[in-house]
Amino acid sequence: MRNKYKIVFRLLLLFVLPFLTFRICEAASANIDITAKDKTVKKGDTVIVSIYLTSDDLIGDFEGYLSYNADILEFDNDGGVAAGGEGLVKITDTNVPQGDTERKYALKFHTLDYGEAVLSLTDETGVYAFDTGDNMSVSRNQLKIEVVSDKSVSDNTNLKELKITPGTLSKEFSKENTSYQVTVGLDINQLVISALAEDDKATVSITGNKDFKTGHNTVEISVKAQSGKVRTYTIDVLKEEASEETGEENPGQDKGEVVDSTAIGKLQLEKEADNTYLTGGFYLHLLTPGEDVTIPEGYEKTSLIVDGTAITVYANTLDLDSDFLLVYGENKSGLKGFYQLDRRENTVQRFNPVSVKEGEKLVIPKNARNIEHYQNQIVILGIVAAVLLGICSALAIGIIRMVLKNKNTED
Known part of the structure; x- marks a missing residue:
């Protein structure tokens, strides 16, 4: 009797197994498309980057990590489902009450410098099925935004x-x-x-x-x-x-x-x-x-x-x-x-602007020339003062002699 049950169980297993395998192969998948209306902009412009999620199954929670060039773009942190900066923005959309097959997120950036910025979702990004909570297989793209100059900006690289x-x-x-x-x-x-x-x-x-x-x-x-x-x-x-x-x-x-x-x-x-x-x-x-x-x-x-x-x-x-x-x-x-x-x-x-090293060509600054001029003036004034001092000394000696001579005559 036990052998009969084993034979029946094996027959049922062989009958159900193909259907189970087919169900596993049909895992849910999603597609993420990163796009922008203008992919060529100028410095100082505002860029709206859109992230589209699509799937044949209902989409539940979503956590995305968007990387970008922080030296070219600046993220406008408006306090919504997206937050971050310095080259990485985290998008958190969890505990959704109802699943959907399409979803869109809009992120605002400002251009800081010239060049090409690449925006892409990292491997840590996860899209989950609403019904089962399973992690969907995801296909995604990259977005390139080029910040170009206007005519007033120099492109001289010489x-x-x-x-x-x-x-x-x-x-x-x-x-x-x-x-x-x-x-x-x-x-x-x-x-x-x-x-x-x-x-x-x-x-x-x-x-x-x-x-x-x-x-x-x-x-x-x-x-x-x-x-x-x-x-x-x-x-x-x-x-x-x-x-x-x-x-x-x-x-x-x-x-x-x-x-x-x-x-x-x-x-x-x-x-x-x-x-x-x-x-x-x-x-x-x-x-x-x-x-x-x-x-x-x-x-x-x-x-x-x-x-x-x-x-x-x-x-x-x-x-x-x-x-x-x-x-x-x-x-x-x-x-x-x-x-x-x-x-x-x-x-x-x-640095001493007055001293010149051997073999070095140096232009003496104006203030150094002024110092030299003042030094020459001081020397000249010193000579004049010495001459005047000598004359005054001679006059003083002459006056003293005259006073002494007159006093002797009176005596």
Whole structure:
């Protein structure tokens, strides 16, 4: 009898199993479409991003995580079902009273900068069936929004100046030429780069200028225009090995050039909150000169790349190739002013506009000329005072003698 029940149970199982398998294969699915009316906008515009959910089954709860480029777009947190910022928005729509097959969410963004922003839902996004609460399989897309410039915005991505230390570029710098080479010795791990953009509103950044390995290394200097357009200049840095025949550690160095290799590479930047410090055997808090600060005559504003960051420096207009630059800052003693930076030896000292280093061309500022003029005037006045003092002394002696003579005569 028991065998008969087993046979009947197996027959029923074989009959029901195909239907169960078919039901599992028919899992609920949903589609998410991210779209916007305008995919090409301008800086300062408002962009409405719509998220559409569709499914053949009833949609229940939804939790979505939308990522975006925070440097190009800013999310308008209006306090609805969506909240977040800094590159990620969370959409929470749970405990829905009634399921539906279509659903729409609208998010407002403002454009901050030029470039292309990509909006997409992360893998943590979940769409759940209303009837069962099961997680649906989801297909989704990406949305790209391009922020373009108008005619009034500059798209100048040219460099005006490019200098390096140590070494020499393989060819003379030209803003149209974006590729250069340089050979350095075994002890060089990075370059000191001075890069000045042709447009003051463009920004300069650098990558790859650290920890050179033996052989070829690529340093990239990117110039981002106000419009968001970018041009990249490259320097192929060849770091040579030690010479086995001569035993030289730096065969790529010019034999006629004396370089203190122990000083190269000391220049560094340290950042604490919004403060930037220039270090390397010294400690200088970099500052921006106020309106009451006069830039020394004969110097123009430029930039120097240190640790991949551009800092503001001032170069002598009569000798732009000079190794000496000016930086404005405050030392440990709290003394603010201009300091002279030797970008070859990476040293900093207080700037004295009257003193001129040998081989350095320097224009003496007007205030220095005024000091010299006043000093000359003081010398002249001193001479005149001495002469007058001598005359007064002679007159006093003469008067005393006359008084004494008259007194003797009366006696």
